[in-house]
């Protein structure tokens with residue numbers, strides 16, 4: 001079988017020839033656009049939509065968890081009354097639907113960080129917030145601090161503004177804040193961090209490290225961009241308080257309704273000091289005027305009804321069970337020398353193979369045998385080890401997780417024995 005699959009071009013800028021794109025001479029993109037790369041995850045997803053491939057590659061939430069009935073009723077209610085429907089279909093404010101902003105502020109306040117609606121802005125998915133933050137804070141070639149590894153989609157968003165990345169090492173407790181010294185922080189404005197159930201590793205930043213990180217950010221005058229789409233998806237225990245509770249004056253908290261309601265709504269929010277919100281609002285105005293009025297109103301209706309009180313415990317239980325199946329499958333199938341993270345929430349587990357194994361090279365063989373994963377290298381902004389990979393476990397039934405992990409374990413086993421023979 002030939003695999004219609006060429007990963008090499010994904011790392012090339014757009015002025016290199018790519019399948020399906022017009023010849024560069026005709027396209028003549030701006031330099032900024034020419035540097036845009038396609039997400040490897042999206043490219044892999046295209047291949048793995050084939051029914052014969054079990055994909056542990058995607059970052060999609062389980063569709064069975066979408067509150068379809070509640071959303072249908074909410075959209076219907078918004079459109080039922082004529083006068084109200086006309087409001088729901090009208091342009092609205094860039095900051096977002098006021099009752100939804102108030103709901104977000106009340107939630108954050110209830111978590112112990114007093115917040116008012118002026119400090120909240122609604123965005124079209126948290127990915128939009130990352131784009132706006134790139135526009136707001138990234139100067140060409142200026143340093144931007146990120147974890148190693150970090151969220152691939154954030155790198156895609158920030159790359160357009162041409163930063164020079166400086167990376168912070170991570171271990172099982174997440175980012176290592178002691179590495180944030182004066183040399184690393186010099187001339188940097190911001191640090192992008194995912195404290196909870198990080199994408200791609202599933203790791204969580206310990207409470208002690210959150211405090212140390214907040215103190216270091218103060219010392220070095222840095223904005224902390226706290227990206228937290230997974231914080232509500234804990235399995236048995238909520239994660240430590242967010243970075244805003246340690247340094248509210250310098251934290252820009254980016255959250256999403258994608259994983260707690262549904263990603264197709266394209267709804268997220270930013271909580272930040274008022275001056276930062278005002279700046280982001282001006283930038284958003286130039287981007288899309290505002291987030292969809294009808295969607296915001298319907299989502300608010302669902303949230304205000306208290307749906308999450310019953311909905312989230314179900315999603316958490318489901319994901320916890322899926323994660324347990326994945327960890328058990330890994331313990332059964334992986335050869336010696338392979339290690340993996342033990343997530344306490346979220347959707348991902350991160351594998352480290354013995355040094356020298358190239359997971360990008362393993363992928364075509366894995367797809368040929370009917371499973372897919374995401375190689376780890378694209379998640380690194382700096383030096384990228386070749387021997388890591390990410391698995392997602394929330395969309396695939398238990399027996400398929402076991403089957404796919406068994407295939408992967410066998411493939412890694414063969415590769416390791418070939419390595420040993422060639423030595």
Ligand SMILES: Cc1ncc(COP(=O)(O)O)c(C=O)c1O
Nearest residue numbers: 059125126127151199256258268
């Ligand atoms: C860490 C992280 N940030 C942001 C996003 C973007 O989410 P959305 O735009 O759907 O809110 C994702 C999506 O998977 C993510 O994993």
